[in-house]
Amino acid sequence: MNHLFLILFCFIFITLSAQDLKTPTYQYNDLNLDLPSRVDKKKRNILLISEASVYTGALLGLNKLWYFEYPKSSFHFINDNGEWLQMDKLGHMTTSYHSGVAGIKAYKWTGMKRINAIWYGGLTGTFFLTIIEILDGHSKQWGASSGDLIANTTGSLLAIGQALKWNEQRIQIKYSYSPSEWASENSKQLGENHLQRALKDYNGQTYWLSLNLKSLFDIQTTNFPKWLNVALGHGADGMVTAYQKENDSQRNRQFLLSLDVDLTKVKTKSKILNTVLHSFGFIKFPMPTLELSNGKLHAHSIYF
Numbered sequence: 001m002n003h004l005f006l007i008l009f010c011f012i013f014i015t016l017s018a019q020d021l022k023t024p025t026y027q028y029n030d031l032n033l034d035l036p037s038r039v040d041k042k043k044r045n046i047l048l049i050s051e052a053s054v055y056t057g058a059l060l061g062l063n064k065l066w067y068f069e070y071p072k073s074s075f076h077f078i079n080d081n082g083e084w085l086q087m088d089k090l091g092h093m094t095t096s097y098h099s100g101v102a103g104i105k106a107y108k109w110t111g112m113k114r115i116n117a118i119w120y121g122g123l124t125g126t127f128f129l130t131i132i133e134i135l136d137g138h139s140k141q142w143g144a145s146s147g148d149l150i151a152n153t154t155g156s157l158l159a160i161g162q163a164l165k166w167n168e169q170r171i172q173i174k175y176s177y178s179p180s181e182w183a184s185e186n187s188k189q190l191g192e193n194h195l196q197r198a199l200k201d202y203n204g205q206t207y208w209l210s211l212n213l214k215s216l217f218d219i220q221t222t223n224f225p226k227w228l229n230v231a232l233g234h235g236a237d238g239m240v241t242a243y244q245k246e247n248d249s250q251r252n253r254q255f256l257l258s259l260d261v262d263l264t265k266v267k268t269k270s271k272i273l274n275t276v277l278h279s280f281g282f283i284k285f286p287m288p289t290l291e292l293s294n295g296k297l298h299a300h301s302i303y304f
Helices: 002-017 041-065 083-109 114-122 124-137 146-166 183-190 194-200 271-279
Strands: 171-177 205-212 228-237 252-261 287-293 296-303
Touching: 041 083, 041 124, 083 114, 083 124, 083 146, 083 171, 083 205, 083 228, 114 124, 114 146, 124 146, 146 171, 171 228, 183 194, 205 252, 228 287
Parallel strands: none
Antiparallel strands: 171 205, 205 228, 228 252, 252 287, 287 296
């Protein structure tokens, strides 16, 4: 359940940040110099009110639609680190990372001091997802997860670390999905339709580390495409339930190598088109892919 909500929340933040927010040039013209801040109070208030509204509405809705139906308990932890071959943890990391990237951009937009904007904005995902863990911890049905907390923090730190070092995201976490054959065997947990399955069926999801070649490896050739990435992926297959059952040998991990397109590096003359492209920058671009699973190497002409 939480993974469905986490990705939806990630979409909200990506949409909010997809505007072409322009960071003041007087403040961030030198990565090694943190000039005095010139916060635009109007922009700051818009951001804080928007965040508070999203947080409050999301938490109230989540409590009403989900937690309200289940008995409460004293705060407790559970160990769910073995579930779904850790695909759910990758989902947490991805959500926290993209929320952090969006948050950094939004806080810089207000004119806030660079170092503060990076830390406050970068921790956006961890802050919100920690609140969800607290709600989980007080639910008798579930419990807070140390694995989730670690995944959330890792996603935020990846966004923060790159912003501090490079002022850009040269290594991105991305998501892709294609329908699996397993969802129909447990539709309650894996989804009853394609939209639900894209958010809940871990068999169909793949999470990627997408590396921008030109910026990460400082390629000086002017003709080398700025948008070209290489991506390392992790997926899983054969999972009908969270844990492997006795004599259940069908589940396996998938390790993938592929090319990718960094949509944030694609610039057109249309501001609207740029916004649309950047809004979908968290999705891995379909490309030819090599897959290693069950000790065998497979080649895909196109992998989603």
